Amino acid sequence: MAINCAMIGSGNIGTDLMAKLMRSPNLNPVWMVGIDPDSDGLLKAREAGLKTTHEGVDGLIPHIEEDNIQIAFDATSAYVHGENNRKLQEKGVLVIDLTPAAIGPFCVPPVNLKDHVGEQEMNVNMVTCGGQATIPMVAAVSQVQAVEYGEIIATVASKSAGPGTRKNIDEFTQTTARAVEIVGGAKKGKAIIILNPAEPPLMMRDTVHCLTETEPDQEAITASVHAMLKEVQKYVPGYKLKNGPIFDGNRVSMFMEVEGLGDYLPKYAGNLDIMTAAATRTAEMFAEEIENGTLTLKKLV
Amino acid sequence: MDLKGKKVTLHDMSLRDGMHSVSHQFSTDDMIRMATALDAAGMPMIEVTHGDGLGGSSVNYGFGLHTDQEYLEAVIPTLKQAKVSALLLPGLGTVRALEEAAGYGISTIRVATHCTEADVSEQHIKKGRELGLDTVGFLMMAHMTTPEALLEQAKKMVDYGANCIYATDSAGYLLPDGVTDRIAILKAEFGDEIEIGFHGHHNLAMGIANSLAAIEAGAGRIDGSVAGFGAGAGNTPLEVMVAVCDRMGIETGVSVDKIMDVAEDIALPLMPTPTRIDRDSLTLGYAGVYSSFLLHAKRAAKNHGVPSREILMELGRMGAVGGQEDMIEDVALEMKKKLV
Numbered sequence: 001m002a003i004n005c006a007m008i009g010s011g012n013i014g015t016d017l018m019a020k021l022m023r024s025p026n027l028n029p030v031w032m033v034g035i036d037p038d039s040d041g042l043l044k045a046r047e048a049g050l051k052t053t054h055e056g057v058d059g060l061i062p063h064i065e066e067d068n069i070q071i072a073f074d075a076t077s078a079y080v081h082g083e084n085n086r087k088l089q090e091k092g093v094l095v096i097d098l099t100p101a102a103i104g105p106f107c108v109p110p111v112n113l114k115d116h117v118g119e120q121e122m123n124v125n126m127v128t129c130g131g132q133a134t135i136p137m138v139a140a141v142s143q144v145q146a147v148e149y150g151e152i153i154a155t156v157a158s159k160s161a162g163p164g165t166r167k168n169i170d171e172f173t174q175t176t177a178r179a180v181e182i183v184g185g186a187k188k189g190k191a192i193i194i195l196n197p198a199e200p201p202l203m204m205r206d207t208v209h210c211l212t213e214t215e216p217d218q219e220a221i222t223a224s225v226h227a228m229l230k231e232v233q234k235y236v237p238g239y240k241l242k243n244g245p246i247f248d249g250n251r252v253s254m255f256m257e258v259e260g261l262g263d264y265l266p267k268y269a270g271n272l273d274i275m276t277a278a279a280t281r282t283a284e285m286f287a288e289e290i291e292n293g294t295l296t297l298k299k300l301v
Numbered sequence: 302m303d304l305k306g307k308k309v310t311l312h313d314m315s316l317r318d319g320m321h322s323v324s325h326q327f328s329t330d331d332m333i334r335m336a337t338a339l340d341a342a343g344m345p346m347i348e349v350t351h352g353d354g355l356g357g358s359s360v361n362y363g364f365g366l367h368t369d370q371e372y373l374e375a376v377i378p379t380l381k382q383a384k385v386s387a388l389l390l391p392g393l394g395t396v397r398a399l400e401e402a403a404g405y406g407i408s409t410i411r412v413a414t415h416c417t418e419a420d421v422s423e424q425h426i427k428k429g430r431e432l433g434l435d436t437v438g439f440l441m442m443a444h445m446t447t448p449e450a451l452l453e454q455a456k457k458m459v460d461y462g463a464n465c466i467y468a469t470d471s472a473g474y475l476l477p478d479g480v481t482d483r484i485a486i487l488k489a490e491f492g493d494e495i496e497i498g499f500h501g502h503h504n505l506a507m508g509i510a511n512s513l514a515a516i517e518a519g520a521g522r523i524d525g526s527v528a529g530f531g532a533g534a535g536n537t538p539l540e541v542m543v544a545v546c547d548r549m550g551i552e553t554g555v556s557v558d559k560i561m562d563v564a565e566d567i568a569l570p571l572m573p574t575p576t577r578i579d580r581d582s583l584t585l586g587y588a589g590v591y592s593s594f595l596l597h598a599k600r601a602a603k604n605h606g607v608p609s610r611e612i613l614m615e616l617g618r619m620g621a622v623g624g625q626e627d628m629i630e631d632v633a634l635e636m637k638k639k640l641v
Contacts, residue, residue, distance in 0.1 A: 149360075151359055151360045151361060153361050153627045155625060155627075155628075158417065158418060163420070166418075166420045166421050166423075167420075167423060167424070169391045169392055169421045169424065170391070170395045170396050170397070170424055170425075172392075173392065173393070173395060174395065174397075190359055192359065192361060192392060192393050192624070193392040194392055194622065194624045194625055195392070195415065195418045195421065195622075196415075196620065196621070196622050196625065197415065197417045197418065197445075197620075197622070198619065198620030198622075199620075202619070202620070205627075205628070205631075207361070207627035207628075207631070209360040209361070211360070242631065242635075243630075243631055243634040243635070244634075246630075246634070248604070251360065253360075253630070255627070255630075255631045255634070
C-alpha cells in the first residue's frame with residue numbers, strides 16, 4: 001500500500017516533484033498546496049486528479065486525518081518552512097524539507113540516506129539542488145582522504161530558478177556550504193550559485209573543487225568518484241561527469257552536468273530533477289519504514 | 302559635446318577591480334599606499350575588496366592574500382576624505398558579509414547582479430539601506446540586454462531600496478551609443494531621485510568616450526581606475542578621465558597632477574604586467590566576455606595547451622556570465638579533448 005503524500009508549494013520544484021511521486025511504487029500524491037489559485041502547478045495538479053488548495057498549508061491541515069497524509073514535502077521557501085513544519089508536525093506528518101531552511105538533519109541519499117534509518121526523525125532537509133549535485137563528489141574524495149576545503153559552484157538556467165530560490169539566495173549558499181562540511185566531509189565548505197539567462201537555456205552545471213590535506217591519491221580518488229557517479233545515476237540518470245577528476249597539486253576538481261528528465265521544466269533544469277529525485281528516494285525509504293513498522297509517526301506536542 | 306559645469310563623482314576601482322590583475326595578492330601596505338595617495342588627490346570614492354567582492358576569496362576566483370576584513374580595516378582609518386565602498390555579488394557574498402563590512406566602516410555597498418537577474422539582490426539591498434549605507438544596484442554585463450529590459454531590472458533594485466543604479470559594461474563591449482541608450486532610459490525614469498552610474502572597461506579603448514557619453518546622458522557617478530588598474534584591459538583610466546574632464550569643464554574635485562602621479566608612481570609599479578589592450582583583452586571587448594576571465598583563461602591556456610583567445614571566444618558563444626570562472630577550465634579541457 002502506498003503512503004499518502006502532500007506537496008506544499010506549487011512552484012517549479014513542487015510541480016516537478018509531483019511527476020516523480022506519481023511514478024513511485026510506494027508514494028501516493030494526494031494534495032498539492034499553493035498560494036496562487038492561477039499557478040501553473042495547481043492547474044497541473046488538478047489535471048492530474050489531485051486535491052488542491054491555494055490557501056497555503058492552512059488549507060491542507062483540516063484534511064490531513066481524513067486523507068491519511070503521512071508525508072509532506074515542503075517546497076516553499078526557507079522563510080515560511082518553520083511555520084509550515086510546526087503545523088504539519090502537530091498533525092504527526094513527516095516533513096521532507098526541500099527549502100534551504102535546514103531545521104532537520106541533512107539528507108543526500110547516496111552519501112547518508114542509510115544514516116536516517118531507524119532514527120525516528122520527523123523532519124529531514126534535502127539541502128539544495130546545488131548540494132545534491134555536488135556533495136556526493138565531495139564525499140567521494142573525503143572517503144579516500146581528508147579534505148581540508150570543499151568548494152562547489154552551481155550554475156543553473158535563470159528560467160529554472162523561481163522566486164523562492166531568488167529570495168533565498170543567501171540561505172542557498174550558507175546551507176550548501178554547511179552540508180559540504182557535515183555531509184561531504186570537508187573541514188571547511190564554500191558554495192557559490194550563478195544564474196545564467198542564456199537562450200536556449202544551459203544545462204545545470206556544477207563544479208566541485210576539493211583541497212586535500214596531503215597529496216591526492218589520484219587512482220583511489222578517481223575510482224571513488226566513478227563509483228559515486230554510478231550511485232547518483234541510479235536515481236538521476238542524467239548526472240554526468242563532464243571532465244575530471246583533474247589534479248593540480250592538492251586540488252582535485254570535477255566538472256558535472258545534470259540533465260533532467262524533463263518532467264515539468266525541460267531537460268536543462270537538472271537542478272529540479274536532482275532535488276526532487278533525491279526527495280522522492282528519501283521519502284520512499286521512510287515509506288518502507290512506515291509500512292514495516294520501524295518508523296512510527298508521532299504528533300509534536 | 303558640451304558638458305561644462307557638470308559635476309561627477311569619480312569612483313576608483315584599483316583596489317577592487319585591480320585585484321584581478323594581481324590575482325588578489327595586494328598586500329595591505331600596497332592598499333594603504335594607493336588609497337592614501339588617491340585620498341590626497343581628492344578621489345571621493347574608493348572600492349576595496351577581493352576582486353569578486355565580499356566573500357570572493359575562493360578556489361574559483363583565487364584566494365586573496367588577506368581577508369576583506371584585513372583590507373578594509375587597514376585602509377579605512379587612513380583616509381581623510383575619501384569614502385570606501387565594497388562590492389557584493391549575491392550567490393557569493395551574503396548579508397552576513399555585508400553586516401560585517403558595515404562594521405569595518407564602509408560607506409557604500411554595491412550589490413552586483415547579472416543585468417537580467419536583479420531579483421537575487423533583494424536581501425542585500427534591503428540590508429544595505431537598513432544599515433544606512435549608500436546602496437547601489439550594479440547591473441553587470443549590461444550589453445547583454447536591451448535598455449528597456451535593463452530599466453525593468455533597475456526598477457526592482459530601486460524598489461528594494463537602492464539609491465543609485467549602475468549600468469556596468471563588465472565586458473568593455475559597449476560603444477558610446479549603447480551607453481547613451483542605457484543611461485538615458487534610466488535617467489528618464491528616475492530623474493534626480495536616483496543617481497545613475499557607469500562602470501566601463503577599456504577593452505575596446507572606449508573607457509573615456511563611453512564615460513563621457515554616460516555623463517551627457519545623465520550619469521552622476523563614473524567608475525574608473527588609476528592607470529586603468531582593473532580586469533581585462535582595465536577600467537576607464539582615471540588620470541586620463543580627470544584630465545579630460547578638466548579640459549571640458551566637468552567638475553570632479555580631483556587634482557590632475559596628483560592623480561597622474563598616483564598612476565605613474567604607485568599604480569604602475571604594482572602591476573605584474575602592464576594593463577593594456579592585448580589580443581586577449583581585445584577579444585573580451587570584441588566578443589562581449591566578462592573581463593575578469595582574462596587571467597583565468599591565460600592560465601588555463603598554459604596548463605592545457607590550448608589558445609586563450611579560442612577559450613574566450615567559446616565562453617562568449619556559450620553566453621557565460623560574470624562569476625562563471627569555473628567554466629574556463631572546463632572549456633579548455635573540452636578543447637583539449639578535440640585536439641587529441
